[in-house]
Amino acid sequence: MATDVLPTTNASTDSIGEINKYNFVTPTTGVFKARKGIDAEIVAQISEMKGEPAWMREFRLEAFEIFESKPMPNWGGDISLDFQDIYYYLKPTSEQGKTWDDVPQEIKETFEKLGIPEAERKYLAGVKAQFESEVVYGSLQEDLAEKGVIFTDTDTAVKEHPDLLREYFATIIPPHDNKFAALNSAVWSGGSFIYIPPGVKIEFPLQAYFRINAENMGQFERTLIIVDEGAEVHYVEGCTAPMYTTESLHSAVVEVVVKKNGRCRYTTIQNWANNIYNLVTKRAMAYENALMEWVDGNLGSKLTMKYPAVYMMEPGARGEILSIAFSSTGQHQDAGAKLVHCAPNTSGRIISKSISKNGGRSSYRGLCKVEDGAVGSKSSVVCDALILDPESRSDTYPYIEVEERDVQIEHEASVSRIGEEQLFYLMSRGLTEAEASSMIVSGFIEPLIKELPMEYAVEMNRLIELQMEGSVG
Amino acid sequence: MTETLKIADLHVAVEGKPILRGVNLTIRRGETHALMGPNGSGKSTLGNAVMGHPSYEVTGGTIELNGENVLEWDASERARAGIFMAFQRPMSIPGVKMADFLRHAATNVRNPDRKEGADLIPMREFRKELKEKMADLRMDVEFARRYVNDGFSGGEMKRAEILQLAMLRPKFAILDETDSGLDVDAVKLASQSIAQISQETDKGQEMGILIITHHDKLLDQNTPDFTHVMLGGKIVETGGVELARELYTEGYDRVRAAHPDAAKLEAELQENDAVAV
Numbered sequence: 001m002a003t004d005v006l007p008t009t010n011a012s013t014d015s016i017g018e019i020n021k022y023n024f025v026t027p028t029t030g031v032f033k034a035r036k037g038i039d040a041e042i043v044a045q046i047s048e049m050k051g052e053p054a055w056m057r058e059f060r061l062e063a064f065e066i067f068e069s070k071p072m073p074n075w076g077g078d079i080s081l082d083f084q085d086i087y088y089y090l091k092p093t094s095e096q097g098k099t100w101d102d103v104p105q106e107i108k109e110t111f112e113k114l115g116i117p118e119a120e121r122k123y124l125a126g127v128k129a130q131f132e133s134e135v136v137y138g139s140l141q142e143d144l145a146e147k148g149v150i151f152t153d154t155d156t157a158v159k160e161h162p163d164l165l166r167e168y169f170a171t172i173i174p175p176h177d178n179k180f181a182a183l184n185s186a187v188w189s190g191g192s193f194i195y196i197p198p199g200v201k202i203e204f205p206l207q208a209y210f211r212i213n214a215e216n217m218g219q220f221e222r223t224l225i226i227v228d229e230g231a232e233v234h235y236v237e238g239c240t241a242p243m244y245t246t247e248s249l250h251s252a253v254v255e256v257v258v259k260k261n262g263r264c265r266y267t268t269i270q271n272w273a274n275n276i277y278n279l280v281t282k283r284a285m286a287y288e289n290a291l292m293e294w295v296d297g298n299l300g301s302k303l304t305m306k307y308p309a310v311y312m313m314e315p316g317a318r319g320e321i322l323s324i325a326f327s328s329t330g331q332h333q334d335a336g337a338k339l340v341h342c343a344p345n346t347s348g349r350i351i352s353k354s355i356s357k358n359g360g361r362s363s364y365r366g367l368c369k370v371e372d373g374a375v376g377s378k379s380s381v382v383c384d385a386l387i388l389d390p391e392s393r394s395d396t397y398p399y400i401e402v403e404e405r406d407v408q409i410e411h412e413a414s415v416s417r418i419g420e421e422q423l424f425y426l427m428s429r430g431l432t433e434a435e436a437s438s439m440i441v442s443g444f445i446e447p448l449i450k451e452l453p454m455e456y457a458v459e460m461n462r463l464i465e466l467q468m469e470g471s472v473g
Numbered sequence: 474m475t476e477t478l479k480i481a482d483l484h485v486a487v488e489g490k491p492i493l494r495g496v497n498l499t500i501r502r503g504e505t506h507a508l509m510g511p512n513g514s515g516k517s518t519l520g521n522a523v524m525g526h527p528s529y530e531v532t533g534g535t536i537e538l539n540g541e542n543v544l545e546w547d548a549s550e551r552a553r554a555g556i557f558m559a560f561q562r563p564m565s566i567p568g569v570k571m572a573d574f575l576r577h578a579a580t581n582v583r584n585p586d587r588k589e590g591a592d593l594i595p596m597r598e599f600r601k602e603l604k605e606k607m608a609d610l611r612m613d614v615e616f617a618r619r620y621v622n623d624g625f626s627g628g629e630m631k632r633a634e635i636l637q638l639a640m641l642r643p644k645f646a647i648l649d650e651t652d653s654g655l656d657v658d659a660v661k662l663a664s665q666s667i668a669q670i671s672q673e674t675d676k677g678q679e680m681g682i683l684i685i686t687h688h689d690k691l692l693d694q695n696t697p698d699f700t701h702v703m704l705g706g707k708i709v710e711t712g713g714v715e716l717a718r719e720l721y722t723e724g725y726d727r728v729r730a731a732h733p734d735a736a737k738l739e740a741e742l743q744e745n746d747a748v749a750v
Contacts (some may be wrong), residue, residue, distance in 0.1 A: 002577065198543060420527060425564040427548035428524050428557075429574070429637060430581035436549075439577070443568025 327360030705738030
């Protein structure tokens with residue numbers, strides 16, 4: 001068996017462009033790492049190492065065949081990835097940490113740098129922290145467990161909640177959906193599994209924090225959230241990654257089901273290192289009068305391709321997507337959203353905001369689709385782009401497919417450069433040019449910031465400030 | 474020594490077109506100057522040039538603050554040196570709350586050497602002061618939470634400009650048609666507020682103000698020590714309060730007749746209405 005022990009990483013902290021606040025690396029002693037590259041043997045080996053049932057092993061192997069059969073997407077961003085030069089599985093500890101004390105010291109140090117224990121003390125309900133490929137630490141408040149809420153990592157769910165998981169797993173995003181969904185299906189590891197029973201409303205956000213922390217380490221987490229009838233949940237994932245000099249791949253799949261009268265909000269703040277390909281498939285199905293909201297903030301990465309989707313399956317379903325992208329030197333954010341109206345009187349809204357600076361490129365790519373019979377549906381799309389300098393770029397690719405007459409579709413797009421008049425106004429009040437630009441950018445993304453939980457809002461503002469530093473010459 | 478803002482033989486062009494053609498004007502702290510003149514004569518251009526708008530190119534002459542060359546400073550440095558302009562049409566900054574903007578601005582202006590990222594005025598102290606100034610202007614506290622000039626009515630914008638004047642306490646203030654778009658009561662309140670703010674002393678000195686206006690109301694409360702008439706990019710006459718009274722009752726026909734060269738330049742400027750002057 002081709003296994004080797006991960007050496008203690010003292011990864012280079014060479015900057016490849018810009019300051020990254022989380023540019024630190026904690027030495028890791030991994031216990032198992034699959035050999036580099038991907039083939040059916042590796043896929044089978046991952047399944048074996050995880051001790052999975054036969055059905056999951058078969059699922060992975062079929063998904064691998066689909067992955068191999070699909071061409072690379074010929075749209076979006078420029079993906080120059082060598083799939084054989086990536087590690088697909090790393091298991092850092094042999095057992096899951098049950099309490100904070102059980103978590104290995106170096107992993108704790110990493111979390112401490114990220115402020116996790118403190119955040120947890122303050123208000124976290126449960127923390128699922130994914131360190132490399134496996135969830136190493138998880139806690140869930142007892143009252144949630146008493147209500148029948150399941151919040152665990154997806155690997156554990158395969159073992160402990162097989163029937164529930166199998167009912168939904170890969171039904172929203174099947175492996176043949178796209179090449180990267182197929183890849184994730186073949187090699188997935190970790191991610192969150194959440195089930196909220198009927199009528200249970202969780203008042204505080206459930207959070208997950210994870211990061212990639214091994215050179216050349218792909219991360220393929222798989223998240224499945226099931227919000228049963230009349231239930232409510234807000235799930236928050238934030239991730240930060242240290243910087244590496246070789247290319248790395250993050251390709252997640254997130255599936256959400258929101259049943260009748262349920263509500264789900266899924267908030268993501270991603271700040272990837274500037275060498276990471278972030279290719280994520282996120283999709284939710286919302287049933288009768290259910291509400292699904294995606295709040296999606298993308299910073300960093302070399303290329304992000306991510307289009308959170310809401311399929312409105314039954315009458316009265318609603319979908320809202322708030323997306324923000326910040327691109328700088330060497331970065332391409334190809335981000336957007338999809339609304340698919342499959343039933344009458346469904347309504348959707350997309351608000352997309354992008355900021356490009358120092359030669360960065362942000363693209364909005366969105367789909368608004370109304371299927372035959374979805375009468376009385378309403379969709380609105382607003383996308384605003386802010387370009388900070390002449391070297392930077394913004395594009396808009398709105399796709400609208402309507403197969404029904406009695407519908408209302410609105411699309412507004414604006415592209416603006418930071419106005420000389422706005423800068424002058426703020427500077428005439430004593431703000432420096434950099435402070436003025438930063439203030440205009442903060443204002444531009446305010447609609448997203450105010451949707452975030454307090455700590456994430458503060459964090460997001462700090463990240464934006466860091467991104468803005470030195471941006472004005 | 475009385476602090477002085479001195480403008481000498483100032484020439485300003487916008488997009489290559491000359492607008493100001495040799496303006497001379499000296500303002501001492503404690504003095505109130507009225508600047509009048511027909512639309513398009515260059516009044517706002519003078520304000521923008523003094524404040525340092527990058528689109529207003531100074532092609533000749535000097536602007537000095539207590540003998541220091543203001544032209545070397547950007548707008549931010551001018552503000553921190555004590556120069557202020559109340560905008561005729563203030564810009565909206567969506568998503569930025571008035572209170573956050575003002576706290577940042579007041580901190581920088583009061584502590585001109587502050588490094589970026591250094592502490593702001595303590596929140597409690599700032600809030601108390603802001604609340605008092607807003608009460609003086611009969612502004613609702615809710616106003617502080619609104620986005621800068623975003624969706625403000627004309628009157629609200631002008632009041633917000635006066636609030637900034639009150640918070641930033643400049644040495645010299647240019648008020649560019651701060652009375653336009655206001656109803657009678659609002660003009661009265663604005664006039665009283667400006668009079669009160671400009672008479673507050675800082676190290677024994679009052680504010681020096683330049684009021685650009687077409688009306689008499691603002692000047693009732695802020696009696697000008699000097700009235701200047703601008704025509705064709707130059708100050709063609711200077712007098713006392715009686716000149717202001719004459720102009721807002723009689724108009725500019727006498728001035729045009731007395732200064733035919735400037736009147737001719739004014740007519741040419743009027744044709745260039747693509748340029749905001």
